[in-house]
Structures are given as structure tokens and as C-alpha cells.
Amino acid sequence: MVVKCEHVWREISNYLEGDVDASLKTAMEEHFKGCKDCTAVLEGTRNIIAVYGDERFLEVPLGFGQRLHQKLEQNMPRQRGGVFGWVLAFAAILLIVGGVELGSSRAFYNPELRSAHADPAKSSIPEDMPVVIAQDGKVFHRSKNCPFILDKDKAHLHTITAEEAVREGYAPCVRCMHEFMAAAPPPPWLDPHPTDGEEHAEIETAP
């Protein structure tokens, strides 16, 4: 097989790629032996591939990498994964669940006040002091003898501690409890120091 210069030029790139069949390869190599111009084209093309394939040719502007990383950093979402993220998420769930549990606990049960007078902050009633309440009443009293217990409540009296009464939303009777009521002075018609001792003596559970 004999090839001419034009044929060699057409195939020179494929020849350098090793992408010509054996007979053409042999024919081209024979041609190169006798053709100075085609050899110059071959060597020149080989050199082009070599110089452009050299990494030193790939120059980047000064600071290119740094600016690229800055750009990435600006556009990167904040870290959400990882162990620390999972620990944070778990702690948050614990707090929420714990909060719900505590909120529903009896210890933290805080019903709406049945009267503004029930606010313990406004009184100095001893927490463990026995008091009398009526099932459907709104106030608690020092004893069943308090004259301000309504007639309809007298048949349903119970004795509990002041703390329990407050927690249940009962308000202190502003009459019989006046001495403990910091903000409310006793009404002039109520004797602040009963002398008979009977009224506040013993607390009994109503029948």
C-alpha cells in the first residue's frame, strides 16, 4: 500500500491516536521515511499535543483557588448533619417531650383561679393550715363556724390544707382569713381578734 502526502495529512491525527489499521500504519511509516515535509508535519503535530497537554500550560490567576473557596463557602448551607447535629436534635426532642410531660403533671397543675383572692402571693396563710371548703364553693374558711359559709354549702364541707385549697383554685375567705391577707385589711365590721376561741378552735369535717 502506497499513500500520498494528502492522505497522510488526513490520517496524521488518527495515526498519533493509534487509530489506523496495521496496513495504513505501515504505509504511513514508509512514507515518512522518504518525505521530509510529512515528517515535519508529524513531529510538529506531536509537539502540539505534548505542549498543550503539559499541566504547566494551565495557568490560573493568582488567588483563584482562594476566591473559589470563598464563593463556595458563602453559598454552602450551614452544617446540618453530623454527630453534633444529631445530638442537638435529640436534646431538643427531649426538652419538648419533657416539657409536655411536666406541663401535664399534677405537681404543676395550675387551674384558673376561681377568685383573684386565691392568689397565694397576696396572703401569708400557712400552707399546712387546715381549712374548710365546700364542694361547689369558691372560698375556703378557717373553720366550719365561719359565719360567711353559705347555707347551701354547709352540708358539703371538707377539710383540706390551705395549700391544697389554693391549688384547687379556692380563694381565702376575706372575712375569717383576713389576718393572713396582706393586701386586704379586715372590714370594720369584723372583729380581727375573736375572743371566744370557739370560732377558730377546732376544725372538723362536715358531716
Place this chain on the structure above:
Amino acid sequence: MHEEELIRRIRDGEHELFYQLIRPYEQRIYFIAFSILRNQHDAEDVSQEAVLKAFKNIRHFRGEARFSTWLIQITLNEARMWRRKAHANLIEPLDKPADDDGEYRPREFADWREIPSETLEREEVRKALAEALASLGDKYREVFVLRDVQHLSIEETAKTLGITVASVKTRLLRARLMLRDLLSPGWGGSWSSKLSFAKGNKPW
């Protein structure tokens, strides 16, 4: 750490590892953009956009191609879009390069011999190479850059550019021969006089 492992961990949320993944390709990304746009600032902007796009789409990388090829594809697309926008109002030049089918006849037959490796250390040589490459038509430059600068295979080049293998081979032949002529001593071009390239006075 292997590239596959890096990609898996990035997908799992270790985003900061993306720096590590792209660091070996920074130069190549920039060069692809530069070879298409022929402007340093545009090339840098496009490189950044391409890297961001790669980061945002890393979940879609299925490993069917090499990561480098995927990254090059993204960069090439970004650069082409940028060029299209920039040239939207420009009229096509009349002196478009000849079609693929046309024969290209070498014009210079100077004997180059082997180019010493240290020649590339000279800035004026690198500049001359860049200018010669920039003077090629887009379709020849793209094929040449992907195959001979980025070292993609003929098939990968064809796939990346969306053209046939035969077209890649034809364009590659023309690009190589044109560059050879452009860089041959004494061949015209604004760079040749600056470098005192003259017949028999080779730069390397």
C-alpha cells in the same frame, strides 16, 4: 480518601469535603472556561458558577462517567451559556472557519524536532500558545481542549459536546494542524513578531 468515598460523604451532609473533591480540578475548570470565553474575569466567574452548580447537583452524579468528565461537562455548558448571553446581540463573523468536511492542508513544513520541556517555563511561550488556541474557531477549540488539554477520550469528548466520534476526529485533526501552523516559526499572527519568531529561529 477515594473520590467515590468523598462524593458519598458529601451527599451524606459533609459539605466541607467538597473543597477537597474539586481541588485537583480547579486548574482544569478554569482553563475550560477560559478557552471558551477567552477572558480572564469571565472565566473566573464561570468557574465559580460551575463549581457551585456541581455542588448543588452532586446528588445527581451517578458515577456513570468520571467525576472529572461530569465537572468538565458542567463547566463547558456554563461557559457556552455565558458566551451565548454575552454574544446575543452580536452578528456572526463572516470569516467563519471552513466546515469539517473541508480539507486542511498544512502550510508550514519547518522541522520542529523535539520541544525542550523547559520551554514552557517561559511566559511568552505560554502566552503564544494561549493566543494561538484562542484564535481557533469555537468548535475546533472545544474539541482540542477536551481531548488534548483535558485528556478526555475521543468518545468522552464526543459525548460531552454532543457530537459524533467522527466529527471529533475531523475537528481534532484540523485543530492540531492549524495550531501547528500558527506556532510554526515565521507563521503570521500578532504573537510571532513580538517573540521574534522567524523562519529558522525557533522559540524552543
